[in-house]
Amino acid sequence: MLPVNPERFLADLHALRAFGAAGVGKGVMRPAFSDADIAARGWLADRMTEAGLSVHVDPVGSVFGLADGQSLLLGSHSDSQPEGGWLDGALGVIAALEVARAAVEAGGPPVSVVSFQDEEGRFGVTTGSAVWSGHLPLETADGLRDRDGESFGAARARMPGRSGQFVDPARFSGFFEMHIEQGPVLDREKEAIGVVDAIVGIRDMKVTFEGEQNHAGTTPMQGRRDAFQALSKFNTVLAERFANVVTPRTVWTIGHVTLHPNASSIVPGRVTFSMQWRDGDTDRLDRMERIIRETAQEVAASGGFELSYGPLLGLEPVMMDDRLRGALEASAAAEVPERWRVMPSGALHDATNVSKMMPVAMLFVPSIGGISHAFGEDTEEADLVTGLRVLAGAVDALG
Amino acid sequence: MLPVNPERFLADLHALRAFGAAGVGKGVMRPAFSDADIAARGWLADRMTEAGLSVHVDPVGSVFGLADGQSLLLGSHSDSQPEGGWLDGALGVIAALEVARAAVEAGGPPVSVVSFQDEEGRFGVTTGSAVWSGHLPLETADGLRDRDGESFGAARARMPGRSGQFVDPARFSGFFEMHIEQGPVLDREKEAIGVVDAIVGIRDMKVTFEGEQNHAGTTPMQGRRDAFQALSKFNTVLAERFANVVTPRTVWTIGHVTLHPNASSIVPGRVTFSMQWRDGDTDRLDRMERIIRETAQEVAASGGFELSYGPLLGLEPVMMDDRLRGALEASAAAEVPERWRVMPSGALHDATNVSKMMPVAMLFVPSIGGISHAFGEDTEEADLVTGLRVLAGAVDALG
Numbered sequence: 198m199l200p201v202n203p204e205r206f207l208a209d210l211h212a213l214r215a216f217g218a219a220g221v222g223k224g225v226m227r228p229a230f231s232d233a234d235i236a237a238r239g240w241l242a243d244r245m246t247e248a249g250l251s252v253h254v255d256p257v258g259s260v261f262g263l264a265d266g267q268s269l270l271l272g273s274h275s276d277s278q279p280e281g282g283w284l285d286g287a288l289g290v291i292a293a294l295e296v297a298r299a300a301v302e303a304g305g306p307p308v309s310v311v312s313f314q315d316e317e318g319r320f321g322v323t324t325g326s327a328v329w330s331g332h333l334p335l336e337t338a339d340g341l342r343d344r345d346g347e348s349f350g351a352a353r354a355r356m357p358g359r360s361g362q363f364v365d366p367a368r369f370s371g372f373f374e375m376h377i378e379q380g381p382v383l384d385r386e387k388e389a390i391g392v393v394d395a396i397v398g399i400r401d402m403k404v405t406f407e408g409e410q411n412h413a414g415t416t417p418m419q420g421r422r423d424a425f426q427a428l429s430k431f432n433t434v435l436a437e438r439f440a441n442v443v444t445p446r447t448v449w450t451i452g453h454v455t456l457h458p459n460a461s462s463i464v465p466g467r468v469t470f471s472m473q474w475r476d477g478d479t480d481r482l483d484r485m486e487r488i489i490r491e492t493a494q495e496v497a498a499s500g501g502f503e504l505s506y507g508p509l510l511g512l513e514p515v516m517m518d519d520r521l522r523g524a525l526e527a528s529a530a531a532e533v534p535e536r537w538r539v540m541p542s543g544a545l546h547d548a549t550n551v552s553k554m555m556p557v558a559m560l561f562v563p564s565i566g567g568i569s570h571a572f573g574e575d576t577e578e579a580d581l582v583t584g585l586r587v588l589a590g591a592v593d594a595l596g
Numbered sequence: 597m598l599p600v601n602p603e604r605f606l607a608d609l610h611a612l613r614a615f616g617a618a619g620v621g622k623g624v625m626r627p628a629f630s631d632a633d634i635a636a637r638g639w640l641a642d643r644m645t646e647a648g649l650s651v652h653v654d655p656v657g658s659v660f661g662l663a664d665g666q667s668l669l670l671g672s673h674s675d676s677q678p679e680g681g682w683l684d685g686a687l688g689v690i691a692a693l694e695v696a697r698a699a700v701e702a703g704g705p706p707v708s709v710v711s712f713q714d715e716e717g718r719f720g721v722t723t724g725s726a727v728w729s730g731h732l733p734l735e736t737a738d739g740l741r742d743r744d745g746e747s748f749g750a751a752r753a754r755m756p757g758r759s760g761q762f763v764d765p766a767r768f769s770g771f772f773e774m775h776i777e778q779g780p781v782l783d784r785e786k787e788a789i790g791v792v793d794a795i796v797g798i799r800d801m802k803v804t805f806e807g808e809q810n811h812a813g814t815t816p817m818q819g820r821r822d823a824f825q826a827l828s829k830f831n832t833v834l835a836e837r838f839a840n841v842v843t844p845r846t847v848w849t850i851g852h853v854t855l856h857p858n859a860s861s862i863v864p865g866r867v868t869f870s871m872q873w874r875d876g877d878t879d880r881l882d883r884m885e886r887i888i889r890e891t892a893q894e895v896a897a898s899g900g901f902e903l904s905y906g907p908l909l910g911l912e913p914v915m916m917d918d919r920l921r922g923a924l925e926a927s928a929a930a931e932v933p934e935r936w937r938v939m940p941s942g943a944l945h946d947a948t949n950v951s952k953m954m955p956v957a958m959l960f961v962p963s964i965g966g967i968s969h970a971f972g973e974d975t976e977e978a979d980l981v982t983g984l985r986v987l988a989g990a991v992d993a994l995g
Contacts, residue, residue, distance in 0.1 A: 380814030413849040414942030415779030429831045450812040453860045461870030471860030543813030
C-alpha cells in the first residue's frame with residue numbers, strides 16, 4: 198500500500214482548520230471566497246507545489262494539483278458552511294493531498310488533487326464542480342448572488358492566480374471523494390467505513406390542499422374542510438402506503454408547512470407543504486411519486502379539497518462506478534474487515550457533477566452523533582486515519 | 597303577542613345598513629367609533645326617542661333606550677367588522693327596537709333597548725359590554741389600541757352626547773339577544789330558529805414538540821425525531837380519543853402551526869401549534885384537556901420529544917337562564933313548531949358579559965351558507981321576521 202503518513206495528514210487537517218477557525222469545538226467559518234477561504238486555498242496550493250504537483254486555479258477558483266499525464270483525481274472542497282465543521286469537504290481534500298504526496302514518494306501511481314469552489318452553495322449548489330462539468334454555464338453562475346447580494350462573478354474575480362482555462366477532464370481516469378457521512382449510521386453501528394453505492398436522487402414538490410376557511414367556534418366538526426386535517430391525513434396514509442415500497446435507506450420529509458390564515462380561532466382554509474423524497478433507485482422514486490399523487494388525490498376527493506402541485510424539482514440518482522467502488526470495498530475489507538458497509542449518500546456532493554465526466558466513487562467516515570453543518574461536527578482521529586488508509590489502498594490497487 | 601310590524605322592522609334594518617354600506621351584496625364597514633358608526637348611533641337614538649324611550653349614551657358609547665322603571669333589556673351591537681355584513685349585531689338591535697316600539701304601542705310590558713359599543717373588537721373583545729359588566733376596568737379599556745395605534749380612550753371621546761354615568765343594571769330583569777347563527781347548522785337543516793342553551797367555553801393553548809433538526813437526506817427515517825411527525829401523530833390519536841368524549845356540538849381546532857426551521861431539506865426540529873377546544877360543558881372541557889395533555893405526553897415520550905405548553909387561555913361556558921330560555925322555546929314552538937332547535941353558541945357575544953349582571957338568553961336565525969364576518973353574510977327576510985316574532989312572543993310571555 199502507498200506509504201501514507203497519518204501524522205502529516207492530521208497536522209495538515211488542523212493547519213487547514215486554522216483558516217477561519219471559529220465557534221465552539223472545532224468549528225470553522227470559511228465560506229467560498231471569504232478571506233479565510235482564499236487564504237486557505239493559497240496555503241493548499243503551496244502544499245501541492247511542495248508535493249510535486251502543478252497548481253492550476255481554474256476560472257471559478259477551484260484549485261487543482263495536477264500530476265503529469267493521465268492520473269486519478271482525488272478531492273472534495275475546502276469552503277465551509279457559514280457556520281460549519283472542520284471536516285466537511287476539508288477531509289477529502291487533505292486525504293487527497295496525503296495520498297498524492299505518498300504516491301510521489303513511492304514513485305507512482307500518478308494522483309491529482311482538487312479542492313472545488315463553493316460546494317456549500319454560498320452562491321449556487323456545488324457551484325465550482327457544476328461549472329466544470331458543464332451542468333451550470335459560467336455566465337449563469339456569474340449572475341448568482343449570495344444573501345448579501347454579491348454576485349459569484351464579482352466574488353471569483355477576487356481569487357488570485359486564476360487561469361483562463363478549465364482543466365481538461367480527459368486527463369483523469371476517475372475521481373475518488375472521501376467525505377464525512379453527515380448522518381448517524383456509521384457512528385451508531387460503530388463502523389469505520391461506508392462505501393457509497395449511489396448518491397441518492399431527490400424529488401421535491403410543494404403540495405396545496407384548499408378547503409374552506411371558517412369560524413373555529415361556529416363551524417361543526419362534521420361540515421369542516423380543514424386544510425390542516427387534510428395534511429395530517431395525507432401524512433398518515435402516505436406512511437402506511439410507503440411501507441410496502443421503501444427500503445431502510447429511503448427517506449421522505451415534510452419539512453415546510455404554511456397554513457392559511459394560521460390563526461388559532463380560524464379553521465385553516467389552505468395548506469401548502471413540501472413533500473421531498475430520496476432514494477438511490479429511479480424506479481422507486483417513480484413508485485413513490487405515484488403513491489404521493491394518488492394519496493393526495495384521494496384525501497382531496499374524500500374531504501372536498503382542491504389539490505394542486507408546485508413544480509417537481511429533482512436530481513436523478515448517481516451510481517458509483519463499479520471498478521472504483523470495488524477497489525474501495527476491497528481496501529475496506531482488508532483494513533477493517535468487520536467494520537464497513539455499503540451505503541447510499543443521502544446528501545449531494547461534488548462527485549455528482551464529476552460523474553458526468555468520468556467514473557466516480559466515494560467513501561464515508563463516521564460523523565459523531567450524525568452532526569454536520571454545525572460547529573459540533575467531528576470524527577475520531579483513528580477513523581480519519583482509517584479512511585485515509587482505505588482510500589490509499591484503493592488508489593494503490595487501481596494504480 | 598305584541599303587535600310587531602315586520603315592514604317597519606325590515607325598513608329600519610335597511611336604513612341602518614345605509615350607514616357604512618359597502619362592498620358586494622349587503623356588506624357594511626362600520627367599525628366602532630368610525631364616522632359611520634357614530635352616525636348610525638345618532639340615528640338609532642332618534643328612533644329610540646320616537647319610540648318613547650329615554651336615550652342614555654353611556655361613557656363608552658353604548659346607546660341605551662330606556663323604558664321607565666323595571667324592564668327587560670333587549671339588544672346587541674351596531675358596530676361591524678372592518679368588512680362585515682348587515683345583520684351581525686344590527687339584527688339584534690333593530691329587533692329590540694321593534695319589540696320595544698310594539699310594547700309601547702300595546703301599553704306594555706316595558707322593554708329597554710341597547711346597542712353595545714365595540715363588540716367586534718376594534719380595541720378589545722366585546723369592549724362596551726365588558727366595561728359595563730365590570731369585567732374590563734375602564735382605565736384598562738382606555739389604554740387598548742387598534743391596529744393603527746388609536747386608543748379606545750381617544751376614540752370614545754369623539755362620541756357625542758355621552759353621559760358620565762353607566763346605566764344601573766339593577767333596573768333590568770333580564771337580557772335577550774337575537775343574533776345570526778354565524779354557522780351553517782340552521783341553514784343546512786332548513787330550520788328557522790335556534791334557541792341557545794349555552795355560549796360555549798373556549799380553551800386555547802400553544803403546544804410545542806421539540807425533537808431534533810437534521811439533514812433530510814442523511815438522516816434515516818428510523819432515527820428521526822421529526823417534530824412535524826409528532827404533531828401529525830398527536831392530531832390523529834387525539835381525534836380517536838376525543839370520539840368517546842365529545843358531542844356533535846363540541847369543536848376543536850389546530851389552526852396555527854409553526855415549524856422550525858421550515859425548510860424542505862431539513863427534518864423539522866421543532867413545532868409550535870395552537871390547540872383550541874370549545875364546548876358548553878365545563879366538565880367536558882376539563883376531560884378534553886386531560887386527554888390533550890395525556891396524548892401529547894405519550895407522543896413526546898414515545899418519540900423522544902420535549903413537550904412544553906404556553907399559557908392556557910380560556911373562557912368558561914355561560915349557561916342561558918332557564919326562565920328566559922324557556923320563554924324563547926315556547927315561543928319558537930308556537931311560531932315554527934317543526935323548524936327550531938336548541939343549540940349552543942360557538943361564538944362569543946355581548947350576552948356573555950351581561951350574564952354577570954342579570955339572567956340572559958339568546959336566539960339565532962340562520963346564516964345563509966354559514967357565512968359571517970364577510971360582505972356575503974345574509975339571511976332570508978322571512979327568517980328575520982320569524983326571529984322577530986319569536987322574540988316578541990317570549991317578551992310578551994314574560995311581561
